[in-house]
Amino acid sequence: MSPRAGSAGHPTLAFVESPVQLLNVLEWAYAHAVGTTGSGAPGPGAGIPAPRDRRSGAGRAAADGAGRAAADGAGRAAAVDAGAAGPQAGEGLTLVVLSPTDPMTRGQLRRMAELALDEGHEVRWEEARGGALAPFRTIGGLTPLLRRARRVVMGDPFSRYVQLLLTITRARELVVVDDGTATMEFVAQLARGERLVRWHRKGGRRGARDLLFAPVSSAARRRLMPSARRTVEVFSSMPIDETPAGVTVTANGFAWxxxxxxxxxxxxxxxxxxxxxxxxxxxxxxxxxxxxxxxxxxxxxxxxxxxxxxxxxxxxxxxxxxxxxxxxxxxxxxxxxxxxxxxxxxxxxxxxxxxxxxxxxxxxxxxxxxxxxxxxxxxxxxxxxxxxxxxxxxxxxxxxxxxxxxxxxxxxxxxxxxxxx
Known part of the structure; x- marks a missing residue:
């Protein structure tokens, strides 16, 4: 799918909850030549958290190169805190990190966010799970951006957070990037018209929260089907056998x-x-x-x-x-x-x-x-x-x-x- 011209009023929003999802958004942006135009200023809580828990989150560097990169990136979190945007090169991309609570995942996400800054993308860090009121603050703060977004990129269509956000957006273009092998199951379920459920949970009894959230999940699944008003792309390195009618599948070759x-x-x-x-x-x-x-x-x-x-x-x-x-x-x-x-x-x-x-x-x-x-x-x-x-x-x-x-x-x-x- 070819990218359409963006503007400050119609940014591309990407929602990620894991380091792999963020990596694959960067791959998608590179493959589609999506840069930044400073679309949408960061709102409250937009900065990457200071690296006070870097050791507990990231642990030891995996190799000599990883250790050097951690040192190189230590000062870049401050740029996000200040709402800094990268060079003006093409269409705008705002990466919204719906941060989990797991320290190691947070550490990897912080490092990936620093790489996204290096690419000139805007990063907005949301403490989406920081207490009982966090979801309401997060969704309330993101609603104006969702209303203006022309394109929404997501890494986990099984996520309840993402499914809820999908019911708010009016975006005419939806993109799903890889969240690992779960993408294979997502595409197959979408093609068969099944409810969206992770493969390792399938076959189990639906709990009270599942039943309560079922209408939102069903609405999100319908929103992920192409229509006259909406296109859907899957950007994946996974083998995909069943493709829903109208869905564009683009290969991720890890070129970035x-x-x-x-x-x-x-x-x-x-x-x-x-x-x-x-x-x-x-x-x-x-x-x-x-x-x-x-x-x-x-x-x-x-x-x-x-x-x-x-x-x-x-x-x-x-x-x-x-x-x-x-x-x-x-x-x-x-x-x-x-x-x-x-x-x-x-x-x-x-x-x-x-x-x-x-x-x-x-x-x-x-x-x-x-x-x-x-x-x-x-x-x-x-x-x-x-x-x-x-x-x-x-x-x-x-x-x-x-x-x-x-x-x-x-x-x-x-x-x-x-x-x-």
Whole structure:
């Protein structure tokens, strides 16, 4: 979809709640040549919070390059506090961060917001979950911008916050950028006319809050269908098989990431990417630990890049039991890997990165390998669709090596031979 000319009265608004969503908005803006015209001055609370909790939020830098970047970006938060806008180059984009409360996610979002400033975009930080009255303040403050917006970009159409905001906007163009593998499920549900529900919750009983919010969710789903008055674009690096009629699908090739960072310096051995499947109740914690231990031993992995939602207790236990160095990245893994240093082999369980890392690392010698989730690892609380969805994530991944389920003591020598060099 070609971008239309913007103006101060018709800005492009982007709503993000995670670092990956913000990264993909930057990719979308780069692909569509969307810059800034200073559209809409920042309102109250527009500044990125001062980095007083940087250590608790971002943790240690994932690599030497990440550490240098953290130092470079330390002074830029003040520019957002002052409402500074970037160079005048093309159509305006205002990034609205609906900040979560999780410290690590907040730290990564702050770093991504600093990168957005470097690109000349405007950033508005909303403490959207800072108390019982926060949602009312947030929505009240955003309503005037939503009424004027010509285009709305969102990273999570499953979010109740985003669904509520969709019922307010009059935007003629709606864009959904990747929120990981959930995008695959969103597009499929939209094509089938189903209610919007995350894959790991599907099949469970609807709670009182779900029933209360159902009219808003249904209205948002209708708003996300193209019409004579509204266009809808999905900007994605995920494989999409079912496309709703009239929806434009644009491929995300991570061109912005590759143009800004790397190529990375490669290290010997392998790095392992963590997952939050234990935290979401899909995979048993002890089975996951056994699988990580076996996978690390088989491939000579040295570092474990933690998912931002993994619990500190689980990570401490994992470090003791496996001997892996647990790294808490301060940026999405696509940027960490592109900047380096990074292992010549990256090991992952079924997750977004098996689709995104091969794109971000194209032209390098890094190999991405994915290990299937054994059905016996699933908990009794896992959604009936969990195994099929996870298998689909692995099966549709391109340019990756596929590994069998990591079972202690099996296939170690063969797998070491396969990843040698």
């Amino acid at each position: 990431t590759r143009s800004r960072f790397g190529p990375p310096r490669l290290t010997k051995g392998a790095d392992l990417v963590g997952t939050s499947l234990v935290e979401t109740g899909v995979v048993d914690g002890e089975r996951y630990l056994e699988a990580v231990r076996a996978l690390a031993k088989a491939h000579g992995a040295r570092r474990y890049f933690a998912h931002r939602r993994e619990s500190p207790e689980k990570l401490r236990h994992l470090a003791v039991e496996t001997g892996l160095e647990v790294v808490r990245p301060d940026l999405p893994l696509e940027l960490i890997a592109r900047r380096g240093p990074i292992g010549r082999t990256i090991l992952s369980f079924p997750s977004t990165v098996v689709h995104t890392l091969p794109l971000a690392l194209v032209g390098t010698e890094v190999r991405v390998a994915v290990c299937d989730i054994d059905p016996e690892w699933l908990t009794d609380h896992a959604s009936p669709r969990a195994q099929g969805f996870l298998s689909g994530v692995t099966g549709t991944a391109r340019d990756v090596d596929r590994l069998p389920s990591a079972v202690p003591g099996q296939g170690v020598a063969a797998e070491q031979d396969m990843t040698a060099g």
